[in-house]
Amino acid sequence: MAKRLQTGIEVLDRKLGGGVPAGSTIALCAQPGSQVELFLNELTAMRGTLYISLGRTEEAVRESIAASPARTGDPTIRHITGDAPIDNAAKLVSALPDASNLIVDPVDVLERASHDRYRNFLNEMQNHMANTNGLAILHCLDGQNVPQGRDTTRFMADVVFDLSTTVGADSVENRLAVPKFRGGRALNEVIKLELSERVAIDTSRDIA
Template sequence: MAGRLKTGVDVLDRKLDGGLPPGCTVAYTASPASQSELLLYQLTAARGTLYISTERSDDAIRHSIESTQARVGSPTIRHITGDDPIEDAHRLVSALPDGANLIIDTMDVIERTDVDAYRTFLSDLKTQMLETGSIAVLHCLESDQVPRNRSTTLHMVDAVFNLETNIGATELENFLTIPKFRAGGAPTERIKLELANEVEIDTSRDIA
């Protein structure tokens, strides 16, 4: 579809009619024990990327990106270490150049902040994405202790990507679903993915 920006992940771009619309914000939910970061790393191949880490150090992120065999870019990596993660994230996001990717990995730390301040942060984030024609992907880990602002995240973003990892007796299966996509045209079926050296469709069985 004309005007959409490629994600850098071929399977996603095909399923999304060419990619994501400029200004789009995405919540990417996954288990902390999954290989969900591999998709984030491949996003950096499409265009300049600001990669904000709230937990792992910038050196750890850089090492993981450089170690993967997938096609990746050279993102600007910043680790938020201050007592006010919203202020630190806002400062970094406000300097985002036009037509860039923004990745926040993970959102959990920021989602545990003040409700009103967090809602304002997401609103400002959306405005920045629209003004710069950029894409934001917010990595949201699933856990028993759900951050109090998680529902706000899922409500305010434009799209939700969910990675489901099933561990069986003999194999591990990954399925990507897109339950929310305000731009329309999202796939209605689960996409079975192979998460090894790169993100690709698993064609070993029928995709269900």
């Protein structure tokens, strides 16, 4: 069995048999108004991380990580702007050292590029992560304007995490599904999570 890399989220690593296979690419899909940043922040604590931000500035990401109540690391943060985001992201990815994390937040900007260019970027990124035993997380915003490349992201990804957030009259419920898991067993259950200070199982109600 391929070496497993921990995500830093204990409940998830336990249910996935110790983590995800080294070299994997994860599509983390969540609504824009969710607490999905806790996932990304906790991931930075596990190993050296390159955090590519395609939305927020480097300062905003750094302040968010510093203010997080969860355990975090000290990632290298790069904010990509301009007319060639895929080219700039590819250069950064190609320089990643062995056993590193890669976070792309959000990947939507790249998903709006032409199909061929985006697919080539994903292939090159996945080859690099596999050759260096790293772990890539692509943060996918599941909002009202989903990019044309989202199907490509989910198809190419080795693992898919679907986080859904439901706001009720007196509560907020977060549920995590793992419908796809190459190199392992996908979960046949949905995990109810508490996303406040850290990512943990929601014990206030029945666990789905």
